[in-house]
Amino acid sequence: MSILTYIAGWPLLAALLLVLVPRNYRVIIRAIAVLATLISAVLAVKMFAQFVPGANGFQFEQQIPWVESLGISYHVGVDGLNVGLILMGAIVAFAAALCSWEIQTREKEFYILLLVMTGGILGAFASLDVFFFYFLHELALVPTFIMIGVWGRGEKKNYATFQITLYLSIGALIALIGLIALYLKSGANTFDIPKIIEHAKANPLSVNAQNFIFPLLLFGFGILVSLWPFHSWAPLGYGVAPSPTAMLHAGVLKKFGLYGLIRIALPLLPQAAQSWAHVIAWLCVGNILYVGWVAMRQKDLNLLIGNSSVAHMGFIFLGIASLNLIGVTGAILIMVAHGFLAALTFALSGYIYKQTGTLQISELGGLCRKLPFIGTALLMAAMAGCGLPGFANFFGEATVFFGAWTTFPAVTVIALWGALVIGGIYMTRAIRNILHGPLPEKWASLADATNAWRKLPYALLLASLLLFGFVPKLLTEKINPDARKIVALATVENKTGVVIATRSSGRESAPNLLAENQRRLASVATK
């Protein structure tokens, strides 16, 4: 049995176990959930530490045939693309389980759903079989809807629940159609991703087929990741979601679509990816700039965080669109970093909501005085959110900028503006209005997180952000070799010889590309 099976399996097993525990045993229920996620997280750390960067093929692999007639098998394994995601997912899940103390009603159901969600998404990230990849993601997605519906807050709960349910299901189903079409077109008669890729090397898909399938995957996955203009579910849903759900969804689940694009779409549909890259790049502008503006106007903290999280997705898409080693590596880096960050911010807003009963920014103010720990953590999260160095997001975003600069300079400049200026504006405004300023009378009795258990989730997430912010190499050296493979597959020239992404390394080929770059720059300059 692969360690990956245990990482994803423990939470699912614990969920089954919880079914049998009587609902009055609240402490035991909570302890089981926390313990299961803790085991997952510890195993994930172990797996991350044992991972050998650049080793050939997948590590910790396990394969069990499932449905022979369709070529479906339970196949898990990690390479550089998903090793960080699994680590991040397991840690966030542990933090989410710790933060679930704010749930006071129907705990049993809540923890069961939380564990199913955790197991499902960790399994989806570990899965190397298209079918299980999709299946486990759906398994994780549905509890989200129920959790938002049952434990959500605010008057817009019903509307938001249905909105997020229907919207995400549309995305998932479009992606499903794309995946099935891909399975059929590849002709490999297997759902096993490595085998399909191997098969496609010898028999590449026709450009027509690629151009049909790629948009399905792009928009299907795009909806799941709140690609502009399919983003409006996200702030709304996160606005009402209970914080553990929002943490897991925004932090972990949402990365599924992006991971799918990188893992499946790029290597199998290279020509389509190349011709669609500019579309993705320009849609990113919508995410980064437009949603950034929308975020500036938000009056509710969760809506603000939700919008900012949508804006961050833009950077990841930009990295993918750049179709080169630097960009794709950066995209994965942000995926991991943003996972920690989104979880942290939603956990903090959940704490504030629990204490004050409101997230209306105008109602709050001066909280840093009464809540020094939470306030400082929120401040750091906000700073990480606007791309401050020292936090993992910075290197992700910077890398994406470097990667995208060579292919989409104009978009990169817009993204820079969005990251540095607009992000700075809404984050500092929020801090000014929530943490700074005089403390209103009514919040004089707020209590900070003092207990070590209460502090642990925030501290853990912050520590992860800082660790990868100071030592990004921990991730990049793992991502790099496998991202290189993916990029090599994604930039294969097609028959007509049109290649959009030309450059995977800067230093060696810099002089050759000078003329071209100068032309590009001149055009940017005139714009």
Place this chain on the structure above:
Amino acid sequence: MNSSLIMLEISVIGLGLVLMLADLFVPAERRRFIGYAAIVALGVLLVTSLSGNGSCGQFDTAFGGMFVNDALSLFFKQLFIVAAILVLFMAAEFSDKLAEGSVAEYYSLILFALAGMLFAASSNDFTMLFVSIELITITFYVLVSFQRGKIQSLEAGVKYLILGALSSAFMVFGIALIWGTTGELNFTRLAAVAPQFADSQIFLLGVLLVLVGLGFKIAAFPFQIWAPDVYQGAPTPTTAFLAIGSKAAGFVLLLRVLFTAVPGVTAHWANLLIVISAITILYGNLCAIPQRNLKRLLGYSSIAHAGYLLLGVAALSASGQSALMYYLAGYVFTVMAAFFVITLVMRHLATEDISGLAGLNQRSPLLAATLTLAMVSLAGIPPLAGFFGKFLLLKAVIEAAQTSHNHGYYCLAFTALAGVIISLYYYFGVIRAIYWSKSPEDVSPIVLSSPAKFSIGACLAGMLWIGVFPNTVLNLTNLAAAALGK
């Protein structure tokens, strides 16, 4: 000629007769056990058929080719027996709402309907098709209107009667035309001569009229109009059996007619089937949106599911047929689970409104979870049966699109997608009613009998098993589809 092939059917009919007689000797308070006896007997039949010892395991033809036993009939017969067992469980729970002294009749009518379905699964001849369909339908007239004291039940019965008879009339006329032009009633022999008549309008008219009759059984557009009223009015176990048994019988006959009798004609009807399937999906799902009556809601949902099942027919391929059967297998457990909960929850309520589900989570967590899972499975979400079924159906349709280059199939796939989304809306409406609607006045716990618990457990296990371990059932359906292609 090998009459022993119909031993299974004979046993079922005999069992039905025995039950009727038993009614005379068993004291009134013990009548529930008649049902359990029938369940045990059917269980024995199921086990023998599963182990390959029963008559339905011998692949052969009888009665001059009218009756055929093959992998397809085997699959459907097992499906029907499972459905009947679950319906009998449900009927046992429902028996206190039936008229005094008629419970055993109800059981035996279920068995007669089952016999009709078993015959339908094996029919290879228009005569057989007609007789088995009528056996099912006429039995259902009685089953639907069985609560004679309830006006809605009678009304549903009459509506089903008139429209059923109307569709029978069309079908019989169609059979007459087919036979008149080709001179053949046997499917296999008809397939041999049918190509000569491919351009004959009369022949095509005949085939279409037969499809009208079958379309009525499966509640496909434009013959779906009866379904909501009848589903709503009928006693709940009848509704469940109607939703599964009757529909599945319609589908097995549809498969036989389209792919054994007139495959050449069917091949030209891809667009027709696509359109019917698409409209059926949309009709069922759209009409269900504003629906508040739970049984009526499931009636509309059953129309939509007929549409999904037609995807497998429209794909015109073995994988489509296999997917259809797989979907049906999952559908059995899912629908049974849903109706079981409705039976148990609604039996003391005057209305069948969704709001009656409020507080179910407190009253019985098991029932709440079961209904939730059933809705999730109907919506097609992993890890339950509905997902893998829809997955296979979509796969078949996309495969058809890629091999036939007919873009209609892509449109069909996207219509199915839209349908799933719409259905999520009302299925989640049900879940919402269970978990987060206002607390009701009545929060008394619902006590479940152990047979009820057992059968609910069986439904859940079935849903999960088919959803997570598809191998066994998929092999069966693949064999069945292969048998159809021969």
Place this chain on the structure above:
Amino acid sequence: MKYEILPWLILFLPLLSVAVITLFTLRSKTVSSLISIGAVVAGFVMTLLFINANGFQFSGETSTNWLSIGGLQIDFGLKLDALSLMMLLVVTGVGGLIHIYSFGYMHEDRSMARFFAFMSLFTFSMLGIVLANNFLMMFIFWELVGVSSYLLIGFWFEKPSAGDAAKKAFITNRLGDFGFLFGILMVWGLLGSLSFSTLQSTLAANPALLGASATLAGLLIFCGAMGKSAQFPLHVWLPDAMEGPTPVSALIHAATMVAAGVYMLCRTLFLFNAESLHVISYIGGFTALLAALMAIQQNDIKRIIAYSTLSQLGYMVMTVGLNGPTPAMFHLTTHAFFKALLFLAAGSVIIGMHHKQDIWHMGNLRKKMPVTFLTFTIGTLALCGVPPFSGFYSKDAILAQTLAQKSYLLFCVGVFVAALTTFYTFRLFFVVFFGKEKSDHAKHAHESPLVMTLPLIALAVFSFAGGFIGITNNYGSQFTMDHETLSMAQQAMEPFKNLFPMLCGLGAVAVGFALAFSLYKNAATDPLPAKLGGLATAMKNKFYFDEFYEATFIRAHDFLAAVAEWIDRWILEGAIIGAIRGGTDLSGRALRLAQTGNLQTYAILFVLGVVLLLYFVLGK
């Protein structure tokens, strides 16, 4: 390189101090402050040790790979040469004195531990900028100084004005950083490297590599300096930043951080072509003039000094633009001494005045606060450029440089600004220390404790002697190929070699002093508004830049945000999604009207269905 470990220790000790204070000693004021002070003082000592071992004319790098992805190589490396070593001395030396001063200044504050944590964070970031050997690393620390400045300006976050000022500083700096990173990307895209030495050698080998975009790239990089060094048009944040505690103003907004822009320009001077330098010099000159004019009509003691900082920074940027990194860095260093001194002395005044900052409430403080008065006087003289104070030498070098580059307009600007500087500095000087006490606080003012006055004295010494202790020698070794090492006496005589600029400078000082003396010797209110009319109002209101930005940049963004939100709410969410939802719902409600419940309708629909089916198949 000897003692290679030392620069690493210098850099990371303050970070360690941040970690220790935040994690363990937040409860103890004294321990926290001692840790923080220890870190920076140790840095100073180690810098001295390192210089002692390697000498100033030393040049070396020590680096380790931080991140490497294909063509993107990011090193964490330290570049040690005369430029960075001098800056190290300034940052740790002046910084150390300010840290010690803060121990006294912040003693009453309950969040003193947090204050020192932030100060250490700042020191770490600033040292990072100084030592960085590549663009990205510099950018990283660039951002980090920005955030430490944000934190320190907003240190008294409960004051709304402090929160606003912090926000404004952060965003304005971010605007500059946007250009900076843009420029870095452009340079990397063209030259394929981020390391300063590689870039320099690449460009030296092939100067045309930057091609047509050389000017653009240069100006974009300059944007970074524009933000940090508060050059026009991004100068607006610096005066507001005075909301922070006074030691912060001294350390960050006078001595070090604001000088980072100038330092960065000197560090990357090889990238700039003539056109971009030209623009830079004019922007610097304009900033110097503008800020000096604004300073004339300010009444807050710290703001006056802040505008003077702006103005002096303008001088430095102008000089860099005139291809004079040595005079610029010279002025940077002397300015660090005397401006830190002025701020700290002002802080002492503020403490003595119980946190009253309006100069028109002060008066006659020279008696009550003799040490403060004396040191403030030295600072004032240095700032105005009175010989032999340090400011005289550096300002003279600047004026000489303008003439050497034959930029006569900028020379005139420089002289005029020198006159203005003297005028407003002495206005402050007279109003605060002479005349009558203008409020009760002024009457009860008292001298500050020793821990605050000692740093004042130390800084005063350097402000006096900074001109001839060899600062130019060291910078010169970095920038001029054939520089000569001058003895102290030669250095003291240096300005007199070139009489014309020196005389002009001194003349300007005389004019400025005469005006200030005549107007403010014993003034109880400001006589200038009456004389200047509208111009004075405009000066007082900083020429309405804040209002202008409010009306343009901020409004524009808020407007775009409103539009985007409107589209989100009404078009995407309302119209499109609403239409789909509503349409689906409506069609459901419409379709089910067919289910009339009437059997005969059903029969008719059934038959119609049959007809439809037949028509579909047979009708064609």
Place this chain on the structure above:
Amino acid sequence: MNVGLHHYLFVSFMLFSLGLLGVILRRNLLVIYMSLELMLNSANLALVSFSRFNNKLDGQVLVFFIITVAAAEVAVGLALIVALYRKRQSAHVEDLTSMKL
């Protein structure tokens, strides 16, 4: 006049249409039910005539099945309509609209 297959079929078709019209237009359940029987019998007529002209007997066999089934159907159907009449005191289709939409 030579009576051929077409004539029989025409009559059969007319009977079918008449039955259909009856189902659609008449309001009384019993009459509707009789019209349905008429439709079944039109099919019988068609089968018998086909059988006669094709010289095959399968059709007539099927007719016997149809007659038997129809008898069973009538038995059930009439019982049902009677039960409804008892409950409602009416056999008009307009009165059967308690379930709709």
